[in-house]
Amino acid sequence: MYVLHGVHDWGSQVIHMALAELGVPFHFNALDFQAGDLDAPSFRALNPFGRVPVLETPDGAIFETAAILLYLGERHGGLAPKLEDSDRARFLIWFIFVTNGLHPAAMTLLHPERPGGEAAQRAVADETHGLLQGQLAALEAVAATGHWWLSPDRPSILSLYVVMLLRWIKAFPAYADHSIASQDYPALHRMAKGIETRPAIQQVLAAEGLSGPVFSNPDCETAD
Ligand SMILES: N[C@@H](CCC(=O)N[C@@H](CS)C(=O)NCC(=O)O)C(=O)O
Numbered sequence: 001m002y003v004l005h006g007v008h009d010w011g012s013q014v015i016h017m018a019l020a021e022l023g024v025p026f027h028f029n030a031l032d033f034q035a036g037d038l039d040a041p042s043f044r045a046l047n048p049f050g051r052v053p054v055l056e057t058p059d060g061a062i063f064e065t066a067a068i069l070l071y072l073g074e075r076h077g078g079l080a081p082k083l084e085d086s087d088r089a090r091f092l093i094w095f096i097f098v099t100n101g102l103h104p105a106a107m108t109l110l111h112p113e114r115p116g117g118e119a120a121q122r123a124v125a126d127e128t129h130g131l132l133q134g135q136l137a138a139l140e141a142v143a144a145t146g147h148w149w150l151s152p153d154r155p156s157i158l159s160l161y162v163v164m165l166l167r168w169i170k171a172f173p174a175y176a177d178h179s180i181a182s183q184d185y186p187a188l189h190r191m192a193k194g195i196e197t198r199p200a201i202q203q204v205l206a207a208e209g210l211s212g213p214v215f216s217n218p219d220c221e222t223a224d
Helices: 013-022 065-076 088-110 118-143 157-171 186-196 199-207
Strands: 002-006 026-030 054-057 060-063
Touching: 002 013, 013 065, 013 157, 013 199, 054 065, 060 065, 065 088, 065 157, 088 118, 088 157, 118 186, 157 186, 186 199
Parallel strands: 002 026
Antiparallel strands: 002 054, 054 060
């Protein structure tokens, strides 16, 4: 059985959703960041960087979100185009774009002090806010063309990843005026609404203590 090490409502959520959608047996090991669980030697043995998600598999412990998602997609099928599918290359382009571009930019919107220290954080956040809007516009254009892997009707490792990031950039920016609503990107918004109402996803969200429009319209939790 897979064991997913994660923190509720953190980046492990996308793996949690992928496992639930695949319908494979797994155990979610909820870690407590405040209690120092991510620094425990037993966890560092699984991921030397002390970060979630980590998935224990028959092939060993895997970290890095993209590596875990691609592993699950290839091992089980159903959540990504197959090697022989003609849209596999296009899917890979946008998957790598999200893991290399959108994900780090979303992290910087939440933690703009990390790249350059506190003195630069407002300027970093302003620049990242603009960057993210451009990235989302590019992704919106792809979603609007109707690929199943960025659609409301059938989840993929890419769409699950994107909706989690849509939540972060609406709900948790360092500055409230940087909160980006998915409504500004209609195809991505429809996708978020479709995914958050799926039974398997509802179960994951309930297990993580979440309800309502978690991806399509979460409240901004940043104080003004
Ligand atoms: N590139 C890594 C990033 C992992 C990451 O930064 N995880 C965050 C949670 S979303 C974490 O564990 N942070 C703990 C810390 O910074 O100490 C991935 O995609 O898995």
